Amino acid sequence: MAINFGKYEAGQIPADQQKAMICFHCGEPCPDDNISIGDKSFCCHGCKTVFEILNANEMCDYYTIEDTPGITPKQDLISDRFEYLDDETVKPQVVDFSDGKTERVTFHSPTMHCASCIWLLEKLHEMDSRIYSSVVNFPRKQVTITYNREEMKLSETAALLSSLGYEPLVNLDTVGKREQSSAEKKLYLKIGLAGFAFGNVMILSFPEYLSRVGSVDPTFKTVFGYLSLLLSIPILLFASKDYYQSAWAGIKSRTVNIDVPITLGIGMLFFRSLWEILTQTGVGYLDSFTGLVFFLLVGRLFQQKTYEVLSFERDYKSFFPLSVTRMINNIEAVVTVLKQKPGDRIVVRNQELIPADSVLLKTEAFIDYSFVSGESTPVTKNAGDFIYAGGRQAGTTIELEVIKEPSQSYLTQLWNNDVFNKPRFSRLNVMVNQVSHYFTFGVLAIAIIASLYWLQFDTATGIKVFTAVLIVACPCALALSSPFALGTAMRIFGRKGFYVKNTDTVEALSKINTIVMDKTGTLTESGQETIEFSGDRLAHEDQEIIKSLVQHSTHPLSQKIFQALDVDAIHPVAKFEEISGKGIQGHVSGREIKLGSTKWLGLQEDATDAEDMKTRVFLSINEEVIGSFLIANVFRKGLRPLLSDLKKQFSMFLLSGDTEREKATLVNLFGSEENLQFRQTPENKLDFVSRVQGEGAHVLMVGDGLNDAGALRASEVGIAITDDVSAFSPASDGILTGKNLHLLGTFIKMSKATTSVIVASFVISIIYNVVGVSFAVAGKLSPLVSAILMPASSISVVAFTTFTTSLRARMMKLT
Amino acid sequence: MFILMAFSLTASLIFLGAYIWSVKSGQFDDKYTPSVRMLFEDKKTSKKTEPGLISGEKNEENK
Numbered sequence: 025m026a027i028n029f030g031k032y033e034a035g036q037i038p039a040d041q042q043k044a045m046i047c048f049h050c051g052e053p054c055p056d057d058n059i060s061i062g063d064k065s066f067c068c069h070g071c072k073t074v075f076e077i078l079n080a081n082e083m084c085d086y087y088t089i090e091d092t093p094g095i096t097p098k099q100d101l102i103s104d105r106f107e108y109l110d111d112e113t114v115k116p117q118v119v120d121f122s123d124g125k126t127e128r129v130t131f132h133s134p135t136m137h138c139a140s141c142i143w144l145l146e147k148l149h150e151m152d153s154r155i156y157s158s159v160v161n162f163p164r165k166q167v168t169i170t171y172n173r174e175e176m177k178l179s180e181t182a183a184l185l186s187s188l189g190y191e192p193l194v195n196l197d198t199v200g201k202r203e204q205s206s207a208e209k210k211l212y213l214k215i216g217l218a219g220f221a222f223g224n225v226m227i228l229s230f231p232e233y234l235s236r237v238g239s240v241d242p243t244f245k246t247v248f249g250y251l252s253l254l255l256s257i258p259i260l261l262f263a264s265k266d267y268y269q270s271a272w273a274g275i276k277s278r279t280v281n282i283d284v285p286i287t288l289g290i291g292m293l294f295f296r297s298l299w300e301i302l303t304q305t306g307v308g309y310l311d312s313f314t315g316l317v318f319f320l321l322v323g324r325l326f327q328q329k330t331y332e333v334l335s336f337e338r339d340y341k342s343f344f345p346l347s348v349t350r351m352i353n354n355i356e357a358v359v360t361v362l363k364q365k366p367g368d369r370i371v372v373r374n375q376e377l378i379p380a381d382s383v384l385l386k387t388e389a390f391i392d393y394s395f396v397s398g399e400s401t402p403v404t405k406n407a408g409d410f411i412y413a414g415g416r417q418a419g420t421t422i423e424l425e426v427i428k429e430p431s432q433s434y435l436t437q438l439w440n441n442d443v444f445n446k447p448r449f450s451r452l453n454v455m456v457n458q459v460s461h462y463f464t465f466g467v468l469a470i471a472i473i474a475s476l477y478w479l480q481f482d483t484a485t486g487i488k489v490f491t492a493v494l495i496v497a498c499p500c501a502l503a504l505s506s507p508f509a510l511g512t513a514m515r516i517f518g519r520k521g522f523y524v525k526n527t528d529t530v531e532a533l534s535k536i537n538t539i540v541m542d543k544t545g546t547l548t549e550s551g552q553e554t555i556e557f558s559g560d561r562l563a564h565e566d567q568e569i570i571k572s573l574v575q576h577s578t579h580p581l582s583q584k585i586f587q588a589l590d591v592d593a594i595h596p597v598a599k600f601e602e603i604s605g606k607g608i609q610g611h612v613s614g615r616e617i618k619l620g621s622t623k624w625l626g627l628q629e630d631a632t633d634a635e636d637m638k639t640r641v642f643l644s645i646n647e648e649v650i651g652s653f654l655i656a657n658v659f660r661k662g663l664r665p666l667l668s669d670l671k672k673q674f675s676m677f678l679l680s681g682d683t684e685r686e687k688a689t690l691v692n693l694f695g696s697e698e699n700l701q702f703r704q705t706p707e708n709k710l711d712f713v714s715r716v717q718g719e720g721a722h723v724l725m726v727g728d729g730l731n732d733a734g735a736l737r738a739s740e741v742g743i744a745i746t747d748d749v750s751a752f753s754p755a756s757d758g759i760l761t762g763k764n765l766h767l768l769g770t771f772i773k774m775s776k777a778t779t780s781v782i783v784a785s786f787v788i789s790i791i792y793n794v795v796g797v798s799f800a801v802a803g804k805l806s807p808l809v810s811a812i813l814m815p816a817s818s819i820s821v822v823a824f825t826t827f828t829t830s831l832r833a834r835m836m837k838l839t
Numbered sequence: 840m841f842i843l844m845a846f847s848l849t850a851s852l853i854f855l856g857a858y859i860w861s862v863k864s865g866q867f868d869d870k871y872t873p874s875v876r877m878l879f880e881d882k883k884t885s886k887k888t889e890p891g892l893i894s895g896e897k898n899e900e901n902k
Contacts, residue, residue, distance in 0.1 A: 161872060216855070220851070220855050
């Protein structure tokens with residue numbers, strides 16, 4: 025019989041007690057009511073401390089803006105861990121601005137999440153008079169602090185944030201990197217300018233629209249013409265500059281992208297208008313010209329939905345910490361990682377990262393490599409063993425000697441691969457560029473044939489017709505349909521926890537035919553495991569005895585069993601012994617208990633066990649084997665229906681860095697054994713993706729760890745799975761929250777629906793063009809027709825794509 | 840007539856200038872935080888929980 029030991033959950037508390045048991049600061053359930061102030065309970069001393077700080081500063085308004093807004097501050101960390109920030113080589117890279125007296129620094133603090141956080145972080149000057157001001161940028165999760173340089177150190181500002189629970193994130197990557205928001209600012213400027221010119225030119229050409237009703241004074245006509253020209257010049261020179269550059273780049277690489285016909289159209293519009301106004305033969309099409317540029321720029325803004333807090337370009341640098349504790353003559357000092365040299369001695373504490381390849385000097389280590397290699401069980405290392413960088417220590421503090429500099433480590437070698445050095449561009453041709461290729465040549469052909477026809481009668485009409493065809497065929501609607509359809513899809517994805525880097529990703533996603541998945545952290549939930557006991561039901565007393573024994577061990581498996589047993593450990597343990605690689609034993613309440621591996625307990629290796637390789641810890645009491653604890657990974661919810669759905673449409677592969685221990689379950693999920701590969705190194709994964717691409721596959725890679733970084737980069741679409749979007753995820757095209765993995769199939773379907781919407785809108789816009797071109801070929805394109813046709817086609821295409829895309833999303837229940 | 844046009848054009852150019860200034864001075868950098876910031880009270884409304892209360896009777900009741 026098997027019993028489940030559920031973890032402690034909030035739902036188990038009776039409703040009437042619940043309120044009292046929730047931490048006043050952070051809202052987490054409190055294990056008991058020992059920690060309290062007045063009628064307020066706290067879940068830990070960290071939360072209580074923050075409350076005391078706020079209370080002492082009369083800042084408890086924090087709790088009135090939102091309920092339980094607090095974040096549990098990190099525990100067990102040394103107080104001087106920010107001291108490296110004061111180092112003369114590090115500090116200039118971190119601070120924004122400094123003069124003799126004041127200094128300004130911007131910290132990234134991913135834990136801020138609500139209005140209370142903003143309130144508190146902008147009131148820092150009331151808590152510490154050395155701080156002049158602090159300003160929050162919430163979408164970026166940044167806080168900028170200005171402080172008195174003479175009295176306050178940089179490390180103290182970081183420590184203050186940390187003490188309130190807003191741990192500032194400083195890693196190798198944040199150093200020396202300055203944000204670039206000027207591109208967005210420029211787009212705003214361009215749109216403003218184009219909109220301004222559009223509106224005014226429209227007003228100035230209004231008399232001309234009505235010219236059939238009453239005649240316009242010729243003086244005004246001239247003045248209005250010159251004024252419009254004046255307003256249009258900045259549009260030509262500044263606002264539409266990107267289109268010329270992109271078209272030129274396209275022609276240089278021998279492709280006709282969508283910007284080529286746009287540039288042709290824009291150029292024709294302006295120069296024909298210029299000629300008409302200067303020769304006073306007409307009023308030109310400047311209203312269409314400015315309007316066109318304005319609509320195109322708005323489309324660009326819509327396409328450019330950015331997730332400011334997410335980064336899609338991270339590499340190992342943003343994974344490694346900036347500081348490490350170094351031992352010099354038995355004195356600990358916090359120094360920057362970059363200064364590590366072979367031979368240095370470093371100290372790594374519980375849950376800290378190993379920053380460089382090194383050799384273990386002191387005590388036993390349990391290294392969790394799950395994020396780096398995909399192995400889900402922590403590895404035991406003994407003094408003298410070699411440890412690769414990137415592992416996370418679980419358990420006691422260890423001492424290491426550095427063998428290689430951090431930038432030379434085994435893990436970081438992956439980034440020396442060619443894929444990371446080449447600029448990445450999609451191998452899939454963007455649909456709109458394929459269309460524009462035929463479109464441009466078609467339009468040029470029509471223009472030439474039509475003008476040749478008219479040239480037989482009249483040279484002036486011939487030139488007029490030639491320019492008119494190019495003007496009216498300017499694929500404004502064509503160019504707008506992609507950004508609006510893809511942009512809408514991108515926003516819908518974002519609402520469902522799938523954040524894509526740009527609109528091209530949505531299109532690329534619709535064209536994939538092969539899906540490659542990682543296991544640990546992608547299919548399984550990281551840090552979540554189920555523990556089951558198989559054997560006779562354990563008596564309450566036995567559970568107490570086991571818990572008493574395992575609490576003396578720091579081994580990760582012992583810790584897991586300790587957490588799973590929902591009883592109090594009260595019995596003293598005698599003759600406790602931990603045998604490395606085998607198990608633990610001891611005498612509790614007069615009984616001899618052993619917990620450990622099969623061999624150690626003298627059992628035969630079970631054949632079925634070896635096959636599915638679940639982690640088993642056997643239990644024997646008084647030399648009699650009672651049963652075993654089975655520790656298995658938890659697969660994400662909805663995985664089975666997702667995989668059986670995807671299996672039908674795509675070739676599916678699994679590349680795992682882990683051992684074959686869950687092979688049986690995975691074969692069941694993926695359907696066949698051939699598509700599963702285990703013990704894959706990061707390079708193996710990268711090579712595999714390149715190989716299937718060579719066989720014509722368009723690959724979607726889904727992964728989470730640093731070991732997937734190469735494969736994510738090489739694939740057509742790389743999606744990183746993460747449980748916490750503000751935490752580290754490797755460079756990718758999209759970030760998907762783990763709890764929404766089950767929607768992956770719907771996302772792919774949605775991207776396909778979006779591309780069919782784009783095709784439909786291409787058809788509509790080409791119909792508009794046919795109508796316009798028929799006017800132009802007949803030599804009847806008046807400014808009025810153009811001024812009506814251009815906005816009408818653009819607006820109707822934008823409305824059509826946005827509406828149908830959202831409708832398709834609603835049909836798929838994605839909204 | 841031309842004076843009126845000059846006026847209207849000047850007025851519109853002033854607004855264009857104001858817009859360019861607002862973009863350049865970073866008013867579009869963060870479109871969320873200011874909307875929350877304006878809702879906060881300037882004056883302190885909470886008083887310290889009296890030390891007597893912290894170590895006082897209520898606390899002892901809990902123990």
